[in-house]
Amino acid sequence: MSAPKQTPLPAILLANHLLDGDVVFFTPNGWSRDPREALVAEDRATAEALEAEGVAAFKRQEVVDAYLVDITRDSHGLPVPNHFRERFKVRGPSNRPDLGKQAEFV
Amino acid sequence: MYRYDEFDEAFVRDRVAQFRTQVERRLSGALTDDEFKPLRLKNGVYLQLHAYMLRIAVPYGTLSSRQLRQLALIGEKYDRGYGHFTTRQNLQFNWPKLRDVPEILDLLADVEMHCIQTSGNCIRNVTADQFAGVAADEVEDPRPVAELIRQWSSLHPEFDYLPRKFKIAVTGAQHDRAAILAHDIGLRVVMNAAGEIGYELMVGGGLGRTPMIGKVVREFVPKDQLLTYLEALMRVYNLEGRRDNKYKARVKILVHEIGIEEFRARVEAEFAMLDGPSIPADTEELARITAYFAPPAYEKLPAIIPAFEAAKRANPAFAAWVESNTFPHRAPGYTALTISLKPIGKAPGDATSEQMRVVADLAERYSHAEIRVTHHQNLVLPHVKQADIFALWQALGEAGLAEANVGLITDIISCPGLDYCALATARSIPIAQSLQKRFADLSRQRDIGPLNVKISGCINACGHHHVGHIGILGLEKRGEESYQITLGGDATENAAIGEILGPGIVAEEVPAAIERLVGVYLAHRKDGETFIEAVRRLGLAPFKAAFLQEAADAA
Amino acid sequence: MLLDRDGLKADLYRRTVGHNESHVLVPLADIEATLAARAGNRGIGVEVANTTKVADLAPHLDSLALIAIAFPSFSDGRGFSIAKSLRNAGFRGTLRAVGPLIADQFAYALACGFDEVELPAESAARQPIEIWLAAARAFRATYQRNHNPAGASILDRRWAAKLGAAKLGAAE
Numbered sequence: 001m002s003a004p005k006q007t008p009l010p011a012i013l014l015a016n017h018l019l020d021g022d023v024v025f026f027t028p029n030g031w032s033r034d035p036r037e038a039l040v041a042e043d044r045a046t047a048e049a050l051e052a053e054g055v056a057a058f059k060r061q062e063v064v065d066a067y068l069v070d071i072t073r074d075s076h077g078l079p080v081p082n083h084f085r086e087r088f089k090v091r092g093p094s095n096r097p098d099l100g101k102q103a104e105f106v
Numbered sequence: 107m108y109r110y111d112e113f114d115e116a117f118v119r120d121r122v123a124q125f126r127t128q129v130e131r132r133l134s135g136a137l138t139d140d141e142f143k144p145l146r147l148k149n150g151v152y153l154q155l156h157a158y159m160l161r162i163a164v165p166y167g168t169l170s171s172r173q174l175r176q177l178a179l180i181g182e183k184y185d186r187g188y189g190h191f192t193t194r195q196n197l198q199f200n201w202p203k204l205r206d207v208p209e210i211l212d213l214l215a216d217v218e219m220h221c222i223q224t225s226g227n228c229i230r231n232v233t234a235d236q237f238a239g240v241a242a243d244e245v246e247d248p249r250p251v252a253e254l255i256r257q258w259s260s261l262h263p264e265f266d267y268l269p270r271k272f273k274i275a276v277t278g279a280q281h282d283r284a285a286i287l288a289h290d291i292g293l294r295v296v297m298n299a300a301g302e303i304g305y306e307l308m309v310g311g312g313l314g315r316t317p318m319i320g321k322v323v324r325e326f327v328p329k330d331q332l333l334t335y336l337e338a339l340m341r342v343y344n345l346e347g348r349r350d351n352k353y354k355a356r357v358k359i360l361v362h363e364i365g366i367e368e369f370r371a372r373v374e375a376e377f378a379m380l381d382g383p384s385i386p387a388d389t390e391e392l393a394r395i396t397a398y399f400a401p402p403a404y405e406k407l408p409a410i411i412p413a414f415e416a417a418k419r420a421n422p423a424f425a426a427w428v429e430s431n432t433f434p435h436r437a438p439g440y441t442a443l444t445i446s447l448k449p450i451g452k453a454p455g456d457a458t459s460e461q462m463r464v465v466a467d468l469a470e471r472y473s474h475a476e477i478r479v480t481h482h483q484n485l486v487l488p489h490v491k492q493a494d495i496f497a498l499w500q501a502l503g504e505a506g507l508a509e510a511n512v513g514l515i516t517d518i519i520s521c522p523g524l525d526y527c528a529l530a531t532a533r534s535i536p537i538a539q540s541l542q543k544r545f546a547d548l549s550r551q552r553d554i555g556p557l558n559v560k561i562s563g564c565i566n567a568c569g570h571h572h573v574g575h576i577g578i579l580g581l582e583k584r585g586e587e588s589y590q591i592t593l594g595g596d597a598t599e600n601a602a603i604g605e606i607l608g609p610g611i612v613a614e615e616v617p618a619a620i621e622r623l624v625g626v627y628l629a630h631r632k633d634g635e636t637f638i639e640a641v642r643r644l645g646l647a648p649f650k651a652a653f654l655q656e657a658a659d660a661a
Numbered sequence: 662m663l664l665d666r667d668g669l670k671a672d673l674y675r676r677t678v679g680h681n682e683s684h685v686l687v688p689l690a691d692i693e694a695t696l697a698a699r700a701g702n703r704g705i706g707v708e709v710a711n712t713t714k715v716a717d718l719a720p721h722l723d724s725l726a727l728i729a730i731a732f733p734s735f736s737d738g739r740g741f742s743i744a745k746s747l748r749n750a751g752f753r754g755t756l757r758a759v760g761p762l763i764a765d766q767f768a769y770a771l772a773c774g775f776d777e778v779e780l781p782a783e784s785a786a787r788q789p790i791e792i793w794l795a796a797a798r799a800f801r802a803t804y805q806r807n808h809n810p811a812g813a814s815i816l817d818r819r820w821a822a823k824l825g826a827a828k829l830g831a832a833e
């Protein structure tokens with residue numbers, strides 16, 4: 001069996017809030033709805049700690065579907081996912097700039 | 107329209123209470139996430155990219171003004187003020203919170219609605235011809251049998267954990283507007299040689315990864331044997347359908363693997379063993395349901411209304427709208443009117459709460475408080491007096507709902523795609539928008555004539571791309587969105603699966619590519635020949651050449 | 662954990678065949694031998710996979726006291742159709758669903774002809790018996806005539822109510 005694919009670094013941990021459904025990010029101060037606050041794992045040990053947080057929060061019935069997303073920092077140092085799917089997940093629907101994170105956290 | 111009695115009412119109320127306990131048990135850990143998932147799906151709750159999504163059943167696409175107003179209210183109170191009508195004639199809200207869903211279900215139950223089996227591996231909401239009960243080419247209104255199937259399939263103890271989802275579509279007409287050949291079961295009301303009314307059943311149609319056209323499994327099922335026959339068919343599928351591979355679990359694969367003759371033989375064997383009379387509703391029950399669908403009391407009207415004809419002559423924009431958005435009604439002086447939810451540049455099928463209220467009010471005033479949802483993601487006012495059409499058109503115009511493009515190239519079917527959907531491989535809505543802008547000129551659209559463009563954001567094909575005259579499928583290619591174009595699909599009685607024209611192209615190239623396909627048609631069409639007819643006559647070659655030529659130039 | 666519509670239940674059946682056992686549960690492959698060796702013993706049960714054909718069980722229906730049908734996962738609903746088919750074929754003994762069902766399926770299992778559910782410890786630990794009993798009563802009535810006792814489906818109740826109302830009307 002091949003090992004599960006490792007997420008390249010740097011990476012952030014995102015999930016959906018179990019009761020609200022909203023996308024949440026793990027930050028130095030716990031989970032936040034604001035992508036700008038996401039804790040960025042630059043090394044493997046931090047990434048593993050993030051994943052463990054995801055599993056723990058899932059077990060506490062707080063979040064679902066937690067996973068690491070590899071990112072690049074933009075010119076302001078903010079994390080931007082490398083894959084287009086996760087970019088939409090972090091921003092909101094591209095046809096509705098008035099909705100989602102893109103409208104709330106600029 | 108069907109109205110709940112005390113039993114139907116108790117049933118949906120119990121369902122809401124049940125879902126409340128399911129959410130509580132998920133939070134307490136009594137249910138694992140894996141266990142909760144199918145339960146929430148069977149109540150229409152998906153987890154999408156940004157939020158949960160709630161899919162509300164609109165049984166056979168029929169809504170009352172009161173129901174549409176309630177949907178508008180839910181959209182405002184629990185969502186972001188808009189909803190999305192789907193190819194399954196349902197309504198989706200994109201932003202509800204799981205904690206609010208039980209309350210939303212309560213509000214739906216207040217107006218005789220629910221989300222039961224709008225997702226999950228069970229028998230889904232039954233869809234129907236949007237002109238049921240109105241169309242002139244109809245043997246019989248298929249809605250009573252659709253309602254009977256809705257009741258029979260709701261929480262069916264044996265068929266709620268099927269190998270895969272199961273979709274049923276019904277029509278009573280000659281011309282298929284319900285895409286019955288693209289469903290797990292397609293049902294057509296027919297009359298046999300003896301003059302009795304019954305049902306022709308097609309099985310094994312479906313889109314998705316392996317698109318297939320339905321095949322006739324029984325040419326005539328007598329009315330009183332339908333549920334028995336369905337029970338036999340579902341039992342064969344439940345026991346024999348593949349469960350080892352999600353992509354091979356639909357009934358179409360079983361039918362394909364064992365052949366329609368063998369499938370039919372197994373169903374007939376099961377059917378022969380069943381105690382027929384113990385299963386179906388009594389004829390009284392079907393009569394009880396049918397009575398709800400009695401046509402409204404139409405006024406005796408002349409077939410031609412001079413004021414209406416004069417308004418068309420005086421106002422070409424109105425005349426154009428009438429030409430594309432009206433459908434002949436059985437009753438003289440009446441019309442079934444389609445409200446396009448495809449204004450140029452908007453997400454296909456989206457309606458704001460405000461627009462829902464406008465439509466609800468207009469339906470109340472002009473269409474016996476009845477609205478239909480079409481699988482083309484539009485709305486229909488089924489019983490409009492011709493004398494009222496002009497006033498209606500003006501009122502719709504004020505609400506941004508008077509687009510005169512029904513059936514034309516900008517009347518695009520599009521799934522939500524990667525702007526919302528967690529399963530998507532690419533976006534759909536922006537592709538629809540770019541095409542609408544490219545072909546916005548109405549006189550050009552009218553010159554091109556009937557043309558169905560259908561877009562899906564992944565191979566699941568919710569946007570029916572396989573059966574679009576032009577189909578567009580969003581995929582991922584080397585970390586970018588890529589679009590595969592198909593040609594020649596057809597969702598009607600001439601059902602056909604479109605063929606792939608060539609390698610995928612990037613989003614920016616899509617409008618020009620579609621333009622080239624339209625160009626081939628315009629250059630080669632004969633008098634009165636529609637796009638799809640020309641494709642059938644000319645074959646794929648000239649279109650493929652045009653498609654590939656430019657792709658080669660671009661490379 | 663074994664339960665039926667009345668609550669928790671002691672499991673009399675043993676899956677190992679010992680000489681003195683009165684209730685045994687054997688695999689389909691051993692059924693002929695077991696029946697031959699224990700002629701007259703009324704406590705013989707068979708445990709089958711949910712791929713078993715009803716036709717393979719048909720010859721033994723009168724001699725079996727119990728048929729246990731495996732649910733490899735709660736999402737695999739084949740067992741419901743097997744149970745219903747066995748009842749249609751005239752099986753009158755006990756039908757047991759074995760596997761990680763969830764409480765919300767209890768009413769379905771009963772409606773398809775099962776009498777009891779045998780749960781693995783892990784799902785039993787999460788779903789105490791009260792949840793199962795409440796789930797079985799979640800709906801006052803359901804639609805399917807063929808999966809409800811005579812007169813209990815909504816279709817039947819609806820007509821009973823109509824007739825009742827008509828009689829009342831006539832009496833007035």
Ligand code: SF4
Nearest residue numbers: 521527530563564568
């Ligand atoms: S076709 Fe794919 S992307 Fe579109 S709605 Fe269906 S699952 Fe989502």
